[in-house]
Amino acid sequence: MLDVDVTKQLGQLKLEVAFQSDSPVIGLFGPSGAGKSSIINMIAGLSKPDRGTIKIGSETVDDTAIGLHVPPHRRRIGYVFQDARLFPHRNVSQNLDYGRRMNKLAPDPAHFERILNLLDIGHLKNRRPGQLSGGERQRVALGRALLAKPRLLLMDEPLGALDQERKAEILPYFERLRDEEHVPMVYVSHDPDETRRLAGHVVMLKHGRIAAQGGPEILPP
Numbered sequence: 267m268l269d270v271d272v273t274k275q276l277g278q279l280k281l282e283v284a285f286q287s288d289s290p291v292i293g294l295f296g297p298s299g300a301g302k303s304s305i306i307n308m309i310a311g312l313s314k315p316d317r318g319t320i321k322i323g324s325e326t327v328d329d330t331a332i333g334l335h336v337p338p339h340r341r342r343i344g345y346v347f348q349d350a351r352l353f354p355h356r357n358v359s360q361n362l363d364y365g366r367r368m369n370k371l372a373p374d375p376a377h378f379e380r381i382l383n384l385l386d387i388g389h390l391k392n393r394r395p396g397q398l399s400g401g402e403r404q405r406v407a408l409g410r411a412l413l414a415k416p417r418l419l420l421m422d423e424p425l426g427a428l429d430q431e432r433k434a435e436i437l438p439y440f441e442r443l444r445d446e447e448h449v450p451m452v453y454v455s456h457d458p459d460e461t462r463r464l465a466g467h468v469v470m471l472k473h474g475r476i477a478a479q480g481g482p483e484i485l486p487p
């Protein structure tokens with residue numbers, strides 16, 4: 267369960283949002299500048315709300331009333347961005363292992379193999395990021411996040427830099443993640459079709475506020 271009730275002044279924009287859901291995928295949907303990434307950054311712990319609370323499952327990670335702010339590396343959250351942000355001089359295996367090592371988790375070869383199979387990236391292990399397609403890079407970035415065994419995965423426009431064909435190639439992997447790995451996700455997008463396909467609960471944002479929230483039926487056609 268994710269429960270967010272925060273306000274934050276961002277330059278001219280006052281972000282003021284409250285939503286909670288135990289849907290496997292929560293979609294944050296809205297136009298550019300609506301405040302989607304700012305919410306994701308607060309859930310990740312990369313920025314602090316001016317006021318409010320954030321709860322992930324049973325743990326409160328932010329509560330401004332008592333000065334509580336759990337730092338990002340203690341939140342057990344995975345983050346996937348629009349650009350994969352892989353280390354260019356390390357091969358795929360080394361990139362994949364990074365999340366696990368940063369979180370000081372013991373090697374888990376069975377989990378490693380399962381994630382590689384789930385994302386079909388086993389054959390890419392020895393390549394460097396520059397030798398991968400955009401879609402392959404995103405699958406590796408997703409694998410790296412998953413291998414850190416996050417309790418929540420934040421996806422900020424993960425398909426935003428890809429063309430339609432690549433998007434269609436990757437969406438089924440996100441569905442497998444949701445249906446087979448059961449990793450809860452917050453999925454940011456301004457594409458209604460993508461959001462409809464993945465999200466059980468949709469939060470529609472406009473100018474830093476919630477314009478509507480509910481099932482995918484609230485999305486525009």
Ligand SMILES: Nc1ncnc2c1ncn2[C@@H]1O[C@H](COP(=O)(O)OP(=O)(O)OP(=O)(O)O)[C@@H](O)[C@H]1O
Pocket residue numbers: 276277278279296297298299300301302303304305456
């Ligand atoms: N640290 C900051 N200081 C001042 N203004 C900020 C800060 N961070 C974000 N903003 C502003 O807040 C607004 C919301 O930005 P945000 O990146 O959250 O929107 P978004 O919905 O994710 O947009 P996009 O789809 O373009 O990524 C923007 O107008 C942005 O310029």
